Amino acid sequence: MVLRNHLFGSIILIAIMVFFGCFFYCTFGIVSEREMIDFNDIVTEEELRELLKVKANHDFVFGFNLRRSIVEDIRQYVSFLKYLKKTTGYRFKLRFTREDSNIADDLGAGIIQIAAVGADAYILARKKYGVIPVVRGLNKDGKAEYQSVLITASDSQINKVDDLRGKRFAFGNKTSTPGHLIPRIIFFENGVSLENLDSYAWTGSHYNCATAVANGEFDAGGIQDTLGRELEAEGLIRIFFTSKYYPSSGIAVSKDVSKDAIEKIKQALLDFDPKGKHAQGLYNWDKTEMPNGFTEAFDKDYDELREWAEKLDFSER
Numbered sequence: 001m002v003l004r005n006h007l008f009g010s011i012i013l014i015a016i017m018v019f020f021g022c023f024f025y026c027t028f029g030i031v032s033e034r035e036m037i038d039f040n041d042i043v044t045e046e047e048l049r050e051l052l053k054v055k056a057n058h059d060f061v062f063g064f065n066l067r068r069s070i071v072e073d074i075r076q077y078v079s080f081l082k083y084l085k086k087t088t089g090y091r092f093k094l095r096f097t098r099e100d101s102n103i104a105d106d107l108g109a110g111i112i113q114i115a116a117v118g119a120d121a122y123i124l125a126r127k128k129y130g131v132i133p134v135v136r137g138l139n140k141d142g143k144a145e146y147q148s149v150l151i152t153a154s155d156s157q158i159n160k161v162d163d164l165r166g167k168r169f170a171f172g173n174k175t176s177t178p179g180h181l182i183p184r185i186i187f188f189e190n191g192v193s194l195e196n197l198d199s200y201a202w203t204g205s206h207y208n209c210a211t212a213v214a215n216g217e218f219d220a221g222g223i224q225d226t227l228g229r230e231l232e233a234e235g236l237i238r239i240f241f242t243s244k245y246y247p248s249s250g251i252a253v254s255k256d257v258s259k260d261a262i263e264k265i266k267q268a269l270l271d272f273d274p275k276g277k278h279a280q281g282l283y284n285w286d287k288t289e290m291p292n293g294f295t296e297a298f299d300k301d302y303d304e305l306r307e308w309a310e311k312l313d314f315s316e317r
Helices: 002-028 045-051 070-088 103-109 119-129 177-189 206-214 225-233 259-271 299-311
Strands: 059-064 091-096 114-117 132-137 148-152 168-171 199-202 220-224 238-242 250-253 294-296
Touching: 059 070, 059 103, 070 091, 070 259, 103 114, 103 119, 114 119, 119 177, 119 250, 119 299, 132 259, 132 299, 148 177, 148 206, 148 225, 168 177, 168 206, 177 206, 177 220, 177 299, 206 220, 206 225, 220 225, 225 238, 250 259, 259 294
Parallel strands: 059 091, 059 114, 168 199, 168 220
Antiparallel strands: 114 250, 132 250, 132 294, 148 220, 148 238
């Protein structure tokens, strides 16, 4: 019986792996079969670096942190990268950053050359590796800014930041601005420290954080405002605190990318019209942190958050 159950479980596991392997390859065409990214970490980092090595000046690996699910995020970015390919003539591959890594180090190590990054990840990557800001995303109001929201279960008794004392708190990714840095700013401004919490942990993404809170694994958490309002409207969580506005997520490139390529990519991003002439072919782009396209980014845009990162000792992670 044990052997039979084990065999049945193995068959199910193999079927799932085959399904997702075919799904990613056939639906998205992210990489060729020979170059398929291993989602189960079978290859070493050194092997992965070789796997994703840029083969020509017109090939780039685009990185991102998970926001919702792997499938949802990939569908959004693949449709977007098709626009970039068509506009620039460059070829783009896609890679999401694993929970035990961070997107800043992926940029620095050459695993990726271009990435969608929040302010915190950009600040870290700029300091350590000299990455270059290209554009920042425009929100639904056409402004290059966003907020963090603190969330709790719909029936929770938590109503203000001070109520978090003695509670379990969930963050998103360690280099997430609305999922980590801004919640820590909120804590500081309201006299609450990590030591005042019962416990805290990083869940890897905004959606993971919200799910953990909704399921009762944590009493509260911090996520990006757009997703927070969407989930609150669905009755899954409740927002009890909203931060002020901070510089939005954007796109940055490795310092090793040529100036000509940067300018070409930047112009394509600035011309991107996701609600108009480029809407066809995009997938749920209105649910991203940049639903209205992009505006040019400058290093000075992040000065305030850079000061907060230093004050909260976020400089080394």
